[in-house]
Amino acid sequence: MNDLFSFADAPSPEKRIQALRELLHHHNELYYQQALPEISDAEYDKLYRELEDLEAKHPQFHDPASPTQRVGGKPLDFFQQVRHLAPMLSIDDVFELKDAPVAEKELIDFYARLQKNLSRNNVAVTIEPKIDGVAVTLVYRNGKLDYAATRGDGTTGDDVTQNVRTIRNIPSVLRSTEIPSLLEVRGEIFMPNEAFAAMNAERDEAGLPTFANPRNATAGTLKQLDPKIVAARPLAFLAHGLGAYEGPELATENDFHALLDTLHIPRNQPLYHARNLEETLAAVAKINHGRHELAYATDGAVVKVLDRADRETLGFTSRAPRWAAAYKFLPEQKETRLLAITVQVGRTGVLTPVAELQPILISGSTVARATLHNQEEISKKDIRIGSTVLIEKAGEIIPAVVKVTRQADDSEPFSLFDHVNGKCPSCHGPVSQEEGFVAWRCTNFQCPAQAVTRITHFASRKALDIPSLGESVAEALVREDLCRSPLDLFALTLDQLGPLNLGSEEEPRRFGEKNAQKIIDGLQAARRKPLHRWIYALGIRQIGESAAKELARLHRNFSELAHSPILLELRSDTRSDAKKKNPTLAPYAITGDVATVAADSIIDFFYSSTGKDLLEKLTNHGLDPTSENYLPIPAAVDLSQQPLAGKTFVITGTLSAPRDEFKAQIEALGGKVSGSVSSNTSYLLCGEAGGSKRDKATELGVPIIDETQFSALLP
Numbered sequence: 001m002n003d004l005f006s007f008a009d010a011p012s013p014e015k016r017i018q019a020l021r022e023l024l025h026h027h028n029e030l031y032y033q034q035a036l037p038e039i040s041d042a043e044y045d046k047l048y049r050e051l052e053d054l055e056a057k058h059p060q061f062h063d064p065a066s067p068t069q070r071v072g073g074k075p076l077d078f079f080q081q082v083r084h085l086a087p088m089l090s091i092d093d094v095f096e097l098k099d100a101p102v103a104e105k106e107l108i109d110f111y112a113r114l115q116k117n118l119s120r121n122n123v124a125v126t127i128e129p130k131i132d133g134v135a136v137t138l139v140y141r142n143g144k145l146d147y148a149a150t151r152g153d154g155t156t157g158d159d160v161t162q163n164v165r166t167i168r169n170i171p172s173v174l175r176s177t178e179i180p181s182l183l184e185v186r187g188e189i190f191m192p193n194e195a196f197a198a199m200n201a202e203r204d205e206a207g208l209p210t211f212a213n214p215r216n217a218t219a220g221t222l223k224q225l226d227p228k229i230v231a232a233r234p235l236a237f238l239a240h241g242l243g244a245y246e247g248p249e250l251a252t253e254n255d256f257h258a259l260l261d262t263l264h265i266p267r268n269q270p271l272y273h274a275r276n277l278e279e280t281l282a283a284v285a286k287i288n289h290g291r292h293e294l295a296y297a298t299d300g301a302v303v304k305v306l307d308r309a310d311r312e313t314l315g316f317t318s319r320a321p322r323w324a325a326a327y328k329f330l331p332e333q334k335e336t337r338l339l340a341i342t343v344q345v346g347r348t349g350v351l352t353p354v355a356e357l358q359p360i361l362i363s364g365s366t367v368a369r370a371t372l373h374n375q376e377e378i379s380k381k382d383i384r385i386g387s388t389v390l391i392e393k394a395g396e397i398i399p400a401v402v403k404v405t406r407q408a409d410d411s412e413p414f415s416l417f418d419h420v421n422g423k424c425p426s427c428h429g430p431v432s433q434e435e436g437f438v439a440w441r442c443t444n445f446q447c448p449a450q451a452v453t454r455i456t457h458f459a460s461r462k463a464l465d466i467p468s469l470g471e472s473v474a475e476a477l478v479r480e481d482l483c484r485s486p487l488d489l490f491a492l493t494l495d496q497l498g499p500l501n502l503g504s505e506e507e508p509r510r511f512g513e514k515n516a517q518k519i520i521d522g523l524q525a526a527r528r529k530p531l532h533r534w535i536y537a538l539g540i541r542q543i544g545e546s547a548a549k550e551l552a553r554l555h556r557n558f559s560e561l562a563h564s565p566i567l568l569e570l571r572s573d574t575r576s577d578a579k580k581k582n583p584t585l586a587p588y589a590i591t592g593d594v595a596t597v598a599a600d601s602i603i604d605f606f607y608s609s610t611g612k613d614l615l616e617k618l619t620n621h622g623l624d625p626t627s628e629n630y631l632p633i634p635a636a637v638d639l640s641q642q643p644l645a646g647k648t649f650v651i652t653g654t655l656s657a658p659r660d661e662f663k664a665q666i667e668a669l670g671g672k673v674s675g676s677v678s679s680n681t682s683y684l685l686c687g688e689a690g691g692s693k694r695d696k697a698t699e700l701g702v703p704i705i706d707e708t709q710f711s712a713l714l715p
């Protein structure tokens with residue numbers, strides 16, 4: 001009997017599911033909207049798990065609005081487009097408060113326009129912070145979230161319902177005695193400052209790219225097709241406007257706000273009311289002063305007419321309502337001391353000086369560092385260690401040094417080069433500043449800070465053309481410490497490459513064996529690629545494709561290049577001598593300043609420990625690329641001692657090789673080549689035919705020799 005009774009009394013699964021959903025919605029609301037939880041986390045979890053179990057056992061009662069759906073459903077292929085029920089406009093009138101009196105004038109003008117168009121002196125307005133987030137619209141039908149969409153072009157936007165359902169402070173179900181049949185709420189999705197900072201710190205730690213500011217983080221998150229990623233990110237929503245609506249009349253904005261409160265839809269606050277211009281100005285100033293205490297990023301205030309009938313009278317321009325205006329605030333500036341300057345090495349080896357500051361609270365967060373960009377910027381502003389500097393957050397997020405306000409006693413101008421003792425702070429390799437460039441860079445081929453860039457270049461199409469080895473693979477290889485420099489690629493195995501994670505921790509993406517094999521094959525093919533591709537692939541400063549080709553024309557392999565007498569002759573400190581000593585360099589395309597710069601760069605490279613290391617690694621990996629366009633050049637020798645010294649040749653007729661080759665040979669052996677036969681001509685080197693030159697030589701008694709006779713003259 002007892003059993004029977006309890007059986008009859010037990011709610012059906014459907015009823016229990018409904019009851020649990022109700023209960024969890026209620027507790028969510030208390031927790032997220034009112035910050036007044038009534039039950040412990042453990043009690044909440046217990047109810048949650050019970051619901052999860054029941055829903056799994058009875059899939060026929062699935063409801064996207066269930067509290068369990070907060071974790072996100074299946075990934076989408078793309079976002080559907082939604083046509084907005086009412087256009088989603090923005091505000092045209094954004095006045096920058098650059099110059100306070102001017103901005104105030106704009107505000108006065110806006111208020112005066114309201115007075116004129118409404119034909120009365122006192123126009124009630126509200127003033128609230130402008131949220132730096134992403135605009136969305138939420139459509140509730142009969143109390144259930146029907147869909148959520150981004151603004152898009154104002155007429156149609158992306159359907160981001162799945163993503164929005166994961167946002168904890170957005171109710172999926174409205175619970176009240178009186179619910180409008182249609183309610184379209186407009187507002188902003190944003191990432192609270194603290195949550196943003198924590199998330200960025202976590203990403204940084206994990207080696208993932210960080211977001212520049214909360215707005216970017218929000219926009220990037222909402223664009224995710226996988227709602228599980230969105231669920232893991234700390235987004236929040238605040239309402240600030242009404243779209244389409246069917247329900248009890250809302251006369252003023254106050255009624256709308258009261259409705260939002262009853263329905264537990266979170267709305268933007270603080271919200272100030274003003275009845276005249278003075279109060280409006282005071283409220284804007286109040287928001288400006290208090291804005292850094294807000295949980296979210298704000299860069300301005302929005303002023304809106306309170307009365308809905310007044311709004312209708314005022315109407316719209318083509319893009320924006322005449323009843324609203326937005327004012328942007330100037331970034332906050334504060335003074336602090338510059339304690340030290342540290343130097344970071346970027347991905348391309350550029351050294352970036354960073355100001356280490358006495359920590360200071362500015363625009364709502366503590367600033368302890370700011371980039372100083374480069375030496376030029378430091379010199380221009382005469383930034384010195386120990387000085388007092390003015391700091392602001394550019395775009396309210398990235399701190400910047402505006403200027404020096406007080407120079408420290410006995411301070412000295414800052415020199416980046418001296419500061420790092422001419423060495424890269426990351427690898428202690430040499431640094432150099434190229435002519436015409438402001439940046440100092442580390443030139444070390446194996447500098448860990450540059451590994452990704454170097455590997456990517458090494459594998460690029462014009463270099464060694466290794467398929468499937470792009471930036472994301474290079475990044476993963478460096479992150480996993482599988483590669484520190486390009487030649488490390490030759491030690492990689494399929495087992496190491498296949499499982500490589502190219503995604504993030506939240507969104508892993510496996511590289512896979514098929515792609516891995518492409519890299520292995522590509523590396524194998526690279527072994528046989530000609531020397532000039534290899535030289536270019538090393539990414540030595542100043543050595544582009546054509547310089548690499550030139551170098552391969554003059555050297556057979558890396559060993560020759562590394563010990564090249566030609567380049568030693570050409571380098572800047574011996575350049576003038578080189579020209580005197582060895583005029584035969586002239587016919588070879590590497591002349592003038594370009595040749596000098598290239599020669600300097602190659603010599604510096606191979607004389608550095610990096611270059612020596614490279615040669616060793618090439619040997620270790622059995623790599624010995626050879627030139628496919630080698631055309632030897634005679635060594636720098638005393639030409640007057642050469643066998644053909646003092647002899648002048650004229651070349652004519654068809655020979656077994658291009659005339660240039662014979663010319664080079666003659667010159668290398670101290671002889672000269674002239675274009676026309678004269679009494680000074682020693683020999684006419686004559687191939688088949690020969691025409692007028694042969695006749696002239698016969699006439700002048702100049703010896704005429706063929707190739708065989710020519711060879712006999714050579715040593």
Ligand code: IVH
Pocket residue numbers: 088089090091092128129130131132133134135187188240241268302320321324326
């Ligand atoms: S009221 C008809 N209030 O800023 C548009 N907008 O440039 C009335 N925004 O499109 C908008 N915080 O996306 C309003 N407290 C706030 C706002 C706000 C941020 C956004 C909104 C709007 C844009 C205006």
